[in-house]
Amino acid sequence: MAIRITKDADLTHLNTLGLPAVTSYLVEIFSINDLHELSREGFFEKENPFILGGGSNILFKKNLSRPVLKISIPGISVTEEDDDTALIESGAGENWHNLVFRTVDYHYGGIENLALIPGTVGAAPIQNIGAYGVELEQVFESLHCFDLRDHSEKIYRHSDCGFGYRDSIFKRELKDRVIITKVFLRLKKKNHTPNTSYHALATYLENRKITSPTIRDVYEAVVAIRRSKLPDPVLLGNAGSFFKNPVVEKSVHQRICIDYPDIPSYPVADGSIKIPAGWLIEKAGWKGKKVGNVGTYSNQALVIVNHGGATGDEIYQYAMRIRESVKNMFGVELVPEVNIVE
Numbered sequence: 382m383a384i385r386i387t388k389d390a391d392l393t394h395l396n397t398l399g400l401p402a403v404t405s406y407l408v409e410i411f412s413i414n415d416l417h418e419l420s421r422e423g424f425f426e427k428e429n430p431f432i433l434g435g436g437s438n439i440l441f442k443k444n445l446s447r448p449v450l451k452i453s454i455p456g457i458s459v460t461e462e463d464d465d466t467a468l469i470e471s472g473a474g475e476n477w478h479n480l481v482f483r484t485v486d487y488h489y490g491g492i493e494n495l496a497l498i499p500g501t502v503g504a505a506p507i508q509n510i511g512a513y514g515v516e517l518e519q520v521f522e523s524l525h526c527f528d529l530r531d532h533s534e535k536i537y538r539h540s541d542c543g544f545g546y547r548d549s550i551f552k553r554e555l556k557d558r559v560i561i562t563k564v565f566l567r568l569k570k571k572n573h574t575p576n577t578s579y580h581a582l583a584t585y586l587e588n589r590k591i592t593s594p595t596i597r598d599v600y601e602a603v604v605a606i607r608r609s610k611l612p613d614p615v616l617l618g619n620a621g622s623f624f625k626n627p628v629v630e631k632s633v634h635q636r637i638c639i640d641y642p643d644i645p646s647y648p649v650a651d652g653s654i655k656i657p658a659g660w661l662i663e664k665a666g667w668k669g670k671k672v673g674n675v676g677t678y679s680n681q682a683l684v685i686v687n688h689g690g691a692t693g694d695e696i697y698q699y700a701m702r703i704r705e706s707v708k709n710m711f712g713v714e715l716v717p718e719v720n721i722v723e
């Protein structure tokens with residue numbers, strides 16, 4: 382497929398918050414060769430494009446003053462396998478859930494807990510997507526990218542990516558500097574032990590008397606739980622969790638515990654404590670609240686929703702008010718998980 386260029390493109394349907402934003406040029410590419418072609422034509426010398434996947438982790442604050450480069454590189458295949466594992470190669474433009482669905486169909490284990498996360502495969506390593514006790518980095522082998530600094534193709538292996546909680550080198554030092562074109566994941570064909578450590582998942586399986594869950598059992602449980610908890614962006618615009626769960630020092634946690642002994646908390650390896658941002662936001666009185674066209678989802682305070690007709694700036698201002706009240710009440714600074722695009 383040839384490079385597709387749309388002038389004065391409306392991005393409303395290309396971001397899951399459903400925010401109206403316009404760009405002077407939307408350029409959609411379908412292969413690595415398209416990127417080389419754009420490079421030969423001097424596109425990257427003249428422009429500093431915003432790189433777009435499925436638009437499920439971004440907030441367009443206003444119209445964009447730069448072109449948007451949509452990555453739609455397709456293709457899923459098994460490139461290598463042995464008795465125990467399979468190496469899956471996926472184009473960056475593939476839909477993440479579609480990849481999960483296909484691997485579950487093959488009985489390959491490793492990403493079943495990450496079912497129904499919206500967006501593309503290419504964006505998955507950027508914030509090291511995670512859900513229900515599993516993070517992408519646990520199966521990640523490597524990725525290919527196009528480096529915008531010297532227009533060359535490069536490979537990043539696991540150890541090069543600096544993965545952390547909803548974090549990687551691509552969200553920091555390499556932000557806007559590389560375009561991820563392909564991702565390689567190592568999945569298990571044999572002896573896979575499904576991860577059911579997450580409380581809601583374990584309870585769901587227990588209630589159905591599933592004591593030795595298969596990969597498909599876990600996949601189906603995750604899909605059912607997510608459908609019951611999270612709003613479908615097609616029906617109610619949202620970008621999933623708006624903030625990261627804060628990780629605080631033990632002393633901060635102890636201080637909060639004096640006034641709020643029921644605070645849920647999860648110890649982190651370095652001795653600090655992770656607190657669910659949704660709990661803090663709920664305690665600060667924002668769950669189910671609505672201000673103008675913007676609100677907080679009634680079943681999950683961590684999700685900010687567009688009730689229809691909201692602008693990016695309205696959503697941003699609402700999020701900042703939440704951040705301020707949590708800071709005033711608990712002395713904890715929330716950090717957005719969503720990428721704010723100025």
Ligand SMILES: Cc1cc2nc3c(=O)[nH]c(=O)nc-3n(C[C@H](O)[C@H](O)[C@H](O)COP(=O)(O)OP(=O)(O)OC[C@H]3O[C@@H](n4cnc5c(N)ncnc54)[C@H](O)[C@@H]3O)c2cc1C
Binds near residue numbers: 509560611619
């Ligand atoms: C309902 C809902 C539920 C969600 N649940 C979860 C969850 O459980 N866990 C979780 O981790 N996330 C979750 N998310 C967030 C989101 O789905 C993920 O962050 C996803 O990986 C974003 O993919 P995307 O293709 O939509 O990226 P986009 O939103 O298009 O882009 C995100 C960032 O990555 C950059 N980018 C995108 N593609 C590329 C590329 N090929 N090369 C270089 N840079 C690129 C963009 O410039 C931007 O900075 C949820 C979102 C929604 C709407």
